[in-house]
Amino acid sequence: MSPAEVAVAGVGATPYYRRGESMPQTITELAGKAILAACEDAGLSVKEIDGFAYYSGAGAGYGAMMDTAEFMETLGIPEVTFSAALTSGGGGSAGALGLARAAILAGDANVVVTVMALQQDRQRLGKVFAAVPPHPLGSFLQPSGLAGPGHLMSVLTRRHMHNYGTRREAFAEVALSQRENAANRPTALHREPLTLDDYFNARMIAEPLCLFDFCLETDGAVAVITTSLERARDLRQKPVRVVAAAHGGSRDWGRAFAWMGMPDETFASAGHASVAKHLYRRAGVGPSDIDVALIYDHFSPMVIMQLEEYGFCAKGEGGPFVESGAIRYKGGSIPVNTHGGQLSEAYIIGMTHVREGVEQLRGTAVNQVEGAELALVTGGPAALPVSGLILGRDS
Amino acid sequence: MNAVKAQVLPGDFVRLGMSAVTEPFWQAAKEERLSAPKCGACGVFRLPPTPFCPNCQSTDVNWVELSGQATVFSYSIVRGFPGLPDIVLVPVVVDLPDAPGARLVSNVIDIDPADVHIGMELQVLFSPVRDGWRVPIFRPVANGHVARA
Numbered sequence: 001m002s003p004a005e006v007a008v009a010g011v012g013a014t015p016y017y018r019r020g021e022s023m024p025q026t027i028t029e030l031a032g033k034a035i036l037a038a039c040e041d042a043g044l045s046v047k048e049i050d051g052f053a054y055y056s057g058a059g060a061g062y063g064a065m066m067d068t069a070e071f072m073e074t075l076g077i078p079e080v081t082f083s084a085a086l087t088s089g090g091g092g093s094a095g096a097l098g099l100a101r102a103a104i105l106a107g108d109a110n111v112v113v114t115v116m117a118l119q120q121d122r123q124r125l126g127k128v129f130a131a132v133p134p135h136p137l138g139s140f141l142q143p144s145g146l147a148g149p150g151h152l153m154s155v156l157t158r159r160h161m162h163n164y165g166t167r168r169e170a171f172a173e174v175a176l177s178q179r180e181n182a183a184n185r186p187t188a189l190h191r192e193p194l195t196l197d198d199y200f201n202a203r204m205i206a207e208p209l210c211l212f213d214f215c216l217e218t219d220g221a222v223a224v225i226t227t228s229l230e231r232a233r234d235l236r237q238k239p240v241r242v243v244a245a246a247h248g249g250s251r252d253w254g255r256a257f258a259w260m261g262m263p264d265e266t267f268a269s270a271g272h273a274s275v276a277k278h279l280y281r282r283a284g285v286g287p288s289d290i291d292v293a294l295i296y297d298h299f300s301p302m303v304i305m306q307l308e309e310y311g312f313c314a315k316g317e318g319g320p321f322v323e324s325g326a327i328r329y330k331g332g333s334i335p336v337n338t339h340g341g342q343l344s345e346a347y348i349i350g351m352t353h354v355r356e357g358v359e360q361l362r363g364t365a366v367n368q369v370e371g372a373e374l375a376l377v378t379g380g381p382a383a384l385p386v387s388g389l390i391l392g393r394d395s
Numbered sequence: 396m397n398a399v400k401a402q403v404l405p406g407d408f409v410r411l412g413m414s415a416v417t418e419p420f421w422q423a424a425k426e427e428r429l430s431a432p433k434c435g436a437c438g439v440f441r442l443p444p445t446p447f448c449p450n451c452q453s454t455d456v457n458w459v460e461l462s463g464q465a466t467v468f469s470y471s472i473v474r475g476f477p478g479l480p481d482i483v484l485v486p487v488v489v490d491l492p493d494a495p496g497a498r499l500v501s502n503v504i505d506i507d508p509a510d511v512h513i514g515m516e517l518q519v520l521f522s523p524v525r526d527g528w529r530v531p532i533f534r535p536v537a538n539g540h541v542a543r544a
Contacts, residue, residue, distance in 0.1 A: 135412045136416070139412045139417070140442070143530045144487075144501055146500065147476055147477065155488055158469045159468070162513045207474075208471075261441075
């Protein structure tokens with residue numbers, strides 16, 4: 001019989017490392033450590049895992065892969081009944097839990113792990129477009145010198161500033177507020193204070209984006225175990241409900257990584273509008289019901305555009321909204337990235353946001369939002385699919 | 396602001412990949428002609444080229460030679476590139492007035508990056524890359540230079 005509802009039962013992670021400092025461990029070791037830690041957290045034997053739900057095509061950053069058979073062999077997992085991945089890249093991070101949920105609700109698997117491991121000793125994600133061999137579509141992009149995703153997002157950001165008057169002060173507020181959230185976190189790689197002067201004196205990388213608008217380049221792994229809510233209630237931790245998940249996106253947003261022909265409103269966006277609509281409808285809630293938002297923050301302006309698309313403010317008003325202090329943990333109307341995010345804690349391609357969402361709804365977060373009932377977690381903007389997830393406290 | 400003018404990547408840094416669908420664009424560029432595929436059935440332009448028309452799914456294509464005029468839709472100012480720490484590039488996304496709906500990602504040169512703005516009128520020229528190919532790039536019309544046709 002299929003279960004009625006799915007929950008996160010365990011979360012595990014390696015330490016977070018600066019780029020390249022996780023060597024000489026391998027991707028399989030990093031991911032394996034995170035999986036074992038997640039099982040320990042849940043109070044489950046690793047031998048009970050019978051499903052893998054990846055994203056990014058089971059890639060581990062660019063140029064490295066994860067492999068189910070290798071995990072089964074090294075961890076001693078006897079059999080799997082589900083092994084699948086969302087396509088494309090980091091945009092699927094939140095949606096991978098939806099893939100796990102689908103497998104469990106269908107009765108295809110009982111205990112599913114979603115894992116991401118990242119090691120940037122060979123290829124830095126920030127300059128990945130410059131490194132890939134010439135591709136027929138990429139040849140319409142690469143010669144321009146848009147060397148990585150941040151460079152591409154800088155062009156979208158410029159249009160948002162042009163259309164709506166969004167200021168760099170707003171991007172600074174995203175970076176500063178998240179740094180403040182990271183200050184008291186042992187897991188954060190950047191805890192030192194960041195001031196407005198630091199921000200405006202920083203090196204420009206792809207104007208209008210400066211160094212502090214770009215996320216960290218880090219190594220590490222995070223794993224999440226999902227199972228039926230009923231089963232999770234018998235395990236070690238307070239379950240966190242997977243209330244709804246959605247991944248996908250519109251054709252217009254799909255053009256944002258090659259064709260660039262999308263209409264103005266989509267050009268100056270984070271590509272989450274359609275996913276946000278489906279996510280809220282499936283969850284039966286709206287933005288005012290969300291207590292904490294863990295917004296994918298590879299580049300600070302894209303946080304602002306997602307806040308618009310998830311309805312925390314109107315389209316085009318994201319700049320003034322964040323500048324008003326609305327996303328601050330202390331005193332904000334919607335605390336954003338209470339873990340410091342990818343800008344200040346660590347970048348594990350979206351998985352730190354899932355981890356923080358789980359901790360917030362267990363009530364164990366370092367920067368706990370009092371009485372948090374619902375958390376929004378997003379993946380991307382990136383090439384399609386992008387994704388969203390609503391996690392809920394178990395009553 | 397320093398007065399360093401926007402550059403392009405050195406030709407040695409750019410290798411093109413192409414398919415049967417995209418090659419006509421590059422063959423034309425090699426001859427310093429800017430062209431775009433227009434659906435032979437419904438007349439909708441598309442760039443980069445795709446095997447099917449996204450509007451009507453036809454595979455029928457007419458390659459139309461364009462005037463080379465363009466308008467800046469958005470842009471970035473990129474400082475440094477792997478292997479070229481001091482280079483300054485202004486990648487631009489441009490609208491092509493005689494191929495409505497199609498955009499190109501290119502570079503603008505011969506301008507102080509601080510003077511680039513959305514809506515600026517540009518004219519195409521061509522820059523050599525590896526293996527004898529050329530890529531379309533742009534310069535401001537206000538400079539008074541018109542690209543070789």
